[in-house]
Ligand SMILES: Nc1ncnc2c1ncn2[C@@H]1O[C@H](COP(=O)(O)OP(=O)(O)O)[C@@H](O)[C@H]1O
């Protein structure tokens with residue numbers, strides 16, 4: 001179970017291997033930070049000044065990509081290993097189960113564009129309260145945060161479709177994410193909405209710093225709401241129980257690799273009669289109908305608050321589990337190993353959407369061909385960006401240049417983190 005370098009299913013060029021070869025054992029000893037620093041030292045051209053401000057710069061001749069493109073082939077038929085070591089995991093590494101609903105009898109969905117993704121989860125209205133007072137009203141829902149990051153950070157050829165539901169009261173139809181990825185309208189239901197109550201006490205890295213209540217719930221997303229074509233990857237990012245077990249199963253059938261946010265699976269809602277909505281609590285994943293689908297999922301992400309309900313030790317035998325740890329970064333657990341990925345420093349003004357943005361950053365990293373641990377670093381980067389702003393964050397162009405560079409030098413992120421004086425990536429923190 002030692003992490004292997006690179007991306008499965010694709011051979012690197014010999015020059016690439018020569019330049020960056022580090023034995024798996026040495027790599028394990030040194031950890032990914034040192035490893036990437038070594039890689040960045042091997043690139044004397046590692047840029048320190050980021051211009052021009054574009055997301056995907058033309059490939060630089062002197063600094064060839066550190067990592068190959070992801071080997072996404074929709075025509076693959078081989079059955080993959082279920083939980084490969086994260087360093088060897090690519091989006092392509094996991095395939096859905098063979099269709100046991102009578103394969104061959106049913107018409108198979110058509111393939112979509114090679115890198116197309118499917119994001120499933122509803123946009124919602126978020127009301128932020130502190131000390132009983134409303135301090136913010138924003139667009140929310142994991143789909144909004146996820147779309148925002150994927151739009152900014154995934155490779156240009158990696159389009160994605162969002163399946164989201166809202167009611168006629170939806171207030172953010174012209175916000176960037178819903179405008180680009182319009183939701184389905186449910187005429188008879190309100191938009192899902194949450195009240196997030198924050199305490200004035202400073203939260204620890206792991207203690208929940210908000211109490212959520214679901215005030216309204218739109219319709220669930222049914223399997224037949226999903227487009228009938230194949231996707232390279234899927235993100236199951238429900239917030240209010242809208243991703244039904246049968247919908248997740250349909251996603252698994254349609255998508256070559258599915259990444260799931262545990263909050264889509266383990267939330268339960270206890271309605272109270274006073275009209276203040278339903279308190280959000282968690283149930284053990286093992287007792288839900290989703291548990292049986294886990295071994296057909298590529299990555300399951302949970303916050304440290306959710307992790308005990310996921311049962312990391314059981315889940316890691318079925319898929320790669322990512323536990324996000326707030327300002328402490330994240331950990332990846334797979335069958336036979338684990339890795340910690342350090343955070344980026346941030347001035348937290350609103351924790352909402354950190355986990356969602358993390359997951360999208362992670363997915364974007366995989367799409368660029370990064371190893372899972374490097375993709376996790378990109379996840380940390382977007383998680384940190386999310387907490388630095390209220391609501392769905394706007395990315396400063398300078399920040400996106402850093403993302404762009406990851407295409408060629410994923411080590412850039414570590415370079416920043418380890419830079420003398422604790423220099424960090426700067427963006428519009430308020
Ligand atoms: N205060 C913070 N400083 C830096 N990074 C943070 C901070 N809070 C969250 N993050 C980043 O966002 C990720 C997700 O945050 P977390 O709070 O664990 O998830 P959730 O929003 O689901 O509770 C973390 O793994 C980390 O990378």
Ligand SMILES: O=P([O-])([O-])O[C@@H]1[C@@H](O)[C@H](O)[C@@H](O)[C@H](O)[C@@H]1O
Pocket residue numbers: 124125126139140141142143145194212239263351352353354355356357
């Ligand atoms: O903060 P986070 O855990 O990543 O995700 C959040 C959800 O937990 C919450 O239900 C929703 O209202 C927010 O808009 C956001 O999607």
